[in-house]
Amino acid sequence: MPIQTPLILLTGPLGSGKTTLLQHMVQSSALRLALLINEFGEFGIDGKLVKGKNLQIIELEGGCVCCSLMGEFEAALEEIIETATPEAIVVEATGVAEPDALVFDVSDLIPQIRMDGVITIMDADAMVAFPDVGHTIQVQIKAADLLLLNKSDLVSPHQQQSLQTRLRTLNSSAPIIPTTYCQVDPELLFGLVHHQKVQPAEYSHQPEYESFSYRPTGPLQRSCFERLVKELGPEIYRAKGFVPFPDRSYLFNYVNRRWTLEPLSEEETGLLVFIGSNIKPKEAQIRESLRACEISQVAPSPFTNAAS
Numbered sequence: 001m002p003i004q005t006p007l008i009l010l011t012g013p014l015g016s017g018k019t020t021l022l023q024h025m026v027q028s029s030a031l032r033l034a035l036l037i038n039e040f041g042e043f044g045i046d047g048k049l050v051k052g053k054n055l056q057i058i059e060l061e062g063g064c065v066c067c068s069l070m071g072e073f074e075a076a077l078e079e080i081i082e083t084a085t086p087e088a089i090v091v092e093a094t095g096v097a098e099p100d101a102l103v104f105d106v107s108d109l110i111p112q113i114r115m116d117g118v119i120t121i122m123d124a125d126a127m128v129a130f131p132d133v134g135h136t137i138q139v140q141i142k143a144a145d146l147l148l149l150n151k152s153d154l155v156s157p158h159q160q161q162s163l164q165t166r167l168r169t170l171n172s173s174a175p176i177i178p179t180t181y182c183q184v185d186p187e188l189l190f191g192l193v194h195h196q197k198v199q200p201a202e203y204s205h206q207p208e209y210e211s212f213s214y215r216p217t218g219p220l221q222r223s224c225f226e227r228l229v230k231e232l233g234p235e236i237y238r239a240k241g242f243v244p245f246p247d248r249s250y251l252f253n254y255v256n257r258r259w260t261l262e263p264l265s266e267e268e269t270g271l272l273v274f275i276g277s278n279i280k281p282k283e284a285q286i287r288e289s290l291r292a293c294e295i296s297q298v299a300p301s302p303f304t305n306a307a308s
C-alpha cells in the first residue's frame with residue numbers, strides 16, 4: 001500500500017464561502033497543502049485570491065470535476081502528488097458539483113489518495129431566501145461529513161436554529177457548525193473521517209446555470225459600475241471578478257443581490273464573470289452597460305473642463 005495523501009473536498013452552493021474557507025485553511029494550517037480549484041465559468045479567479053507559503057495551486061476551468069473534467073481531475077491529482085508531495089490536498093469544487101460521484105471515484109481510482117472528508121458550506125442567507133433546496137444542493141448536504149452553516153451573521157438566531165433543523169433532516173450524522181466568514185477551528189477541518197457512501201447513480205448536470213465573462217479594455221467609472229450592479233436583475237445570482245477603477249483594482253463579489261468591492265493590494269487585469277439562470281437574454285444588455293462604464297466611453301462632464 002503506497003503512502004496515502006489525505007484529500008478534503010470543499011463543496012456547497014455558488015457563493016456560499018468555499019474560497020473564504022480555503023483562505024482560512026491556508027492561513028491557519030502549518031501543513032504543506034496542495035489546492036485544486038475548479039471554478040464555474042471559463043476564467044479562474046479564486047486561484048488568484050488564495051495566497052500562502054507552502055502552497056501549490058492547480059486550477060481546472062471550463063467544466064466540472066464531478067463529471068466532464070473527471071479525467072483531468074485524476075491526472076491533476078496524480079501530478080500534484082508526484083511534483084509537490086503535499087501533506088494534504090484540498091479540492092474546491094464548483095458550486096454546481098455533485099460530490100458523491102467524485103468521492104466514490106477518487107478513493108477507488110487513485111490508490112495514493114485517502115478521502116478524508118467532504119465539507120459542505122451552506123449559505124444561511126440564501127437558505128432563508130430560497131427555502132426549497134434543489135437536487136444538487138441536496139446531494140451536497142447529504143454527502144457532507146461536516147456541514148458549515150456559513151453567513152450566520154446575516155440571519156437571526158431563530159432562523160439559524162430552524163436552518164439547522166432542516167439540514168438535519170437531509171444529513172443525520174454530520175456535525176453542523178454555524179460560522180461567519182468560515183471561521184472555524186482548523187483542528188475540526190483536518191482529519192475528518194469520511195463515511196463511504198454507496199455508488200451514485202449515473203447523472204448529467206442540468207443546465208441550471210449559465211455564465212458569461214467580460215474583460216474591460218480600461219478603467220471603469222465607479223459610480224456607473226455601482227449603478228449597474230444595483231440594477232442587476234434576479235437572473236444574476238453570482239458575479240465576481242477584478243474591476244479596474246481609476247485609483248486601483250478592486251475585488252467584486254456579488255451573491256444573491258448582496259455585493260462588496262474590496263481594494264486589492266496588487267493590480268489585476270480586469271475580468272468579470274456573471275452566473276445565473278436564464279441569463280442569456282440579459283447578456284447583451286449587461287455587456288453594453290459595462291462598456292458604457294469604461295472611462296474611454298463615458299462622456300466628459302461639462303464641469304470637469306470648466307477650469308481648464
Ligand SMILES: Nc1nc2c(ncn2[C@@H]2O[C@H](COP(=O)(O)OP(=O)(O)OP(=O)(O)O)[C@@H](O)[C@H]2O)c(=O)[nH]1
Pocket residue numbers: 012013014015016017018019020021046094095150151152153154179180181182238240253254255260
Ligand atoms: N456576510 C458574510 N459574507 C460572507 C461570509 N462568508 C463569505 N462571505 C462573502 O460571500 C462572498 C462569496 O464568498 P466566496 O468564498 O467567494 O464563495 P464561494 O463559495 O467560493 O463562491 P463560488 O466559488 O463562486 O461558488 C464573498 O464576498 C465573501 O466575502 C459570511 O459569513 N458572512
